[in-house]
Amino acid sequence: MTDESKKHGSDEAVDNKVAAEAYASQDAAVEAEVPAEPDPVEVLKAENADLKDRYLRLAAEMDNLRRRTERDVADAKSYSVAGFARDMLGVSDNLRRALDAIPADALEGGDAGLKALAEGVEMTERSMLTALERHGVRKLDPMGGKFDPNFHQAMFEVPNADVANNTVVQVVQAGYVIGERVLRPAMVGVSKGGPKVTVDEATTAQA
Known part of the structure; x- marks a missing residue:
């Protein structure tokens, strides 16, 4: 075999080796691009967590709906x-x-x-x-108590230095409540100019 033939054979072997390495690199790249199959156990865990979250949300909504319904029924009975x-x-x-x-x-x-x-x-x-x-309708008895705008409607003021300021001294029209709601405020006259009511005195008057 001549030197030229040996050289040609050597070059061909190198080319084949390079080609083989190139094909191997391409195969590795293709394998890397193919996504791995998900773990069935992890998939089931994720689905279970999602279903559990949905169940808890639905249970909370149903509980809130039940409470609203009970409250609406109670209000209907009390205030109908x-x-x-x-x-x-x-x-x-x-x-x-x-x-x-x-x-x-x-x-x-x-x-x-x-x-x-x-x-x-x-x-x-x-x-x-x-x-x-x-x-459930109850009559208010504000006479002598401290004026409360939530339950009373002041019609006039009565100057009286001997009575604590903002004390109900006259009831023009009786007031009524139904349950915890005001059905009709009491129309009252309140004192003006007397001493201020202390916290203890106001609590005692309301009691």
């Missing part, structure tokens, strides 16, 4: 008669006005018919208020 009760208060006011319009000396004068009429009206008023109480 509010409109009717408010109308009945007007009737009660008229009964009280009728009683107050009867002169005291006329009742004391011995007129049996007038006295029986007054007693009948008074019994009717008491019966109506008792029926309202059975449905």
Whole structure:
């Protein structure tokens, strides 16, 4: 074999080696590009965590819905008669006005018919208020207590240095509550100019 043939064979071997290495590099790159199969256990864990999160969210929503429904039902039971009760208060006011319009000396004068009429009206008023109480309507008694804008409506002020400032000294119209809500605020007159009410005095008056 001539030197030229040996050289040609050597070059061909080098080229084959280079080509083989190139093919091997391409195969390795292709294998690297192919994503590995996910672990089935990890997939199941992820799905389980997602389902658990959805279940907890749904359970919380259902619990909130249950509480809202219970609260709405309780409110409906407690306050469903509010409109009717408010109308009945007007009737009660008229009964009280009728009683107050009867002169005291006329009742004391011995007129049996007038006295029986007054007693009948008074019994009717008491019966109506008792029926309202059975449905959660309660009459406010603010006389002598500290003025509370949440339950009282001030109609006028009465200058009186002997009474603590903002004390209810006159009730013009009775107030009522139903449950924890004000059905009708009490219309009152409050004192002005007296000494300030301390915290202990205000607590005692409210009690």
